[in-house]
Amino acid sequence: MTAQILDGKATAAAIKSELAERVKALKAQGVTPGLGTLLVGDDPGSRWYVNGKHRDCAEVGIASIQRELPATATQEEIEAVVRELNENPACTGYIVQLPLPKGIDTNRVLQLMDPAKDADGLHPMSLGRLVLNETGPLPCTPNGIVELLRRHGVEINGAHVVVVGRGITVGRSIGLLLTRRSENATVTLCHTGTRDLPGLLRQADIIVAAAGVPHLVKPEDVKPGAAVLDVGVSRDENGKIVGDVHPGVREVAAWLSPNPGGVGPMTRALLVQNVVEAAERAADAAH
Numbered sequence: 680m681t682a683q684i685l686d687g688k689a690t691a692a693a694i695k696s697e698l699a700e701r702v703k704a705l706k707a708q709g710v711t712p713g714l715g716t717l718l719v720g721d722d723p724g725s726r727w728y729v730n731g732k733h734r735d736c737a738e739v740g741i742a743s744i745q746r747e748l749p750a751t752a753t754q755e756e757i758e759a760v761v762r763e764l765n766e767n768p769a770c771t772g773y774i775v776q777l778p779l780p781k782g783i784d785t786n787r788v789l790q791l792m793d794p795a796k797d798a799d800g801l802h803p804m805s806l807g808r809l810v811l812n813e814t815g816p817l818p819c820t821p822n823g824i825v826e827l828l829r830r831h832g833v834e835i836n837g838a839h840v841v842v843v844g845r846g847i848t849v850g851r852s853i854g855l856l857l858t859r860r861s862e863n864a865t866v867t868l869c870h871t872g873t874r875d876l877p878g879l880l881r882q883a884d885i886i887v888a889a890a891g892v893p894h895l896v897k898p899e900d901v902k903p904g905a906a907v908l909d910v911g912v913s914r915d916e917n918g919k920i921v922g923d924v925h926p927g928v929r930e931v932a933a934w935l936s937p938n939p940g941g942v943g944p945m946t947r948a949l950l951v952q953n954v955v956e957a958a959e960r961a962a963d964a965a966h
């Protein structure tokens with residue numbers, strides 16, 4: 680068996696063209712959504728992601744507000760930009776690109792954001808809403824993964840999903856999303872300290888590999904017919920992406936998300952969706 684591809688690039692393009700129609704409708708009501716980004720430091724990967732987010736926004740008609748600080752920025756300097764974005768009427772939603780440099784209290788920065796402008800779904804209020812099953816912005820990567828599975832017809836209802844990785848952008852929040860009644864999956868959250876990880880992986884109908892450990896998920900760890908999402912990003916000596924999933928998994932799984940070209944583009948498309956939805960909520964509240 681060779682796995683079918685969970686094509687994140689094509690799916691993200693379809694989502695963005697749907698969103699472009701919603702942006703047109705907002706503009707007809709006199710609302711122009713604007714995505715703000717705050718990039719601190721000079722990590723080339725983070726810069727690439729931020730530029731990509733602005734390219735996506737331009738594609739669907741969303742305005743861009745870009746803020747940058749050097750890696751030496753203090754907590755106070757970062758918080759001053761967050762306050763400015765909170766007050767800036769052109770910025771209807773924004774993100775603080777993560778990770779922030781060492782020594783910065785990330786939670787304090789995220790808490791200071793106006794929750795109504797949280798485009799990443801990572802503000803404590805948004806994460807609380809996710810726990811309480813209330814409407815609000817959802818974290819982009821978990822939401823992108825669910826949408827990628829849904830649009831390829833992969834059965835989530837009743838599936839056993841094994842997640843590897845406990846980071847805040849993916850591992851911790853995806854279980855909350857997948858165990859909602861509307862998705863109805865059963866989720867096991869694992870990490871690099873999990874005893875008998877291969878044994879747990881072998882029970883999974885769906886694997887979400889987000890540990891950032893190259894080739895952590897091996898072909899012999901995968902149940903034939905499973906869907907496997909490769910989220911982790913490491914780099915080889917030439918700067919080429921190495922995912923968390925061994926290439927041999929292609930011969931065992933029924934579905935596999937490529938890396939690059941799988942979950943990454945979906946993360947960006949679902950960010951655009953959060954920006955559009957925040958602007959729609961603000962427009963509804965103003966009427």
Ligand SMILES: Nc1nc2c(c(=O)[nH]1)N[C@@H](CN(C=O)c1ccc(C(=O)N[C@@H](CCC(=O)O)C(=O)O)cc1)CN2
Nearest residue numbers: 728774775776777778799819848939940941943944946
């Ligand atoms: N504030 C946030 N910071 C970070 C998040 C996040 O959701 N919010 N997630 C990741 C990085 N990320 C978005 O910011 C992200 C990662 C990857 C991609 C992507 O499209 N990747 C391409 C490959 C790119 C390459 O060659 O390097 C792909 O997978 O095809 C987009 C966004 C951490 N920080």
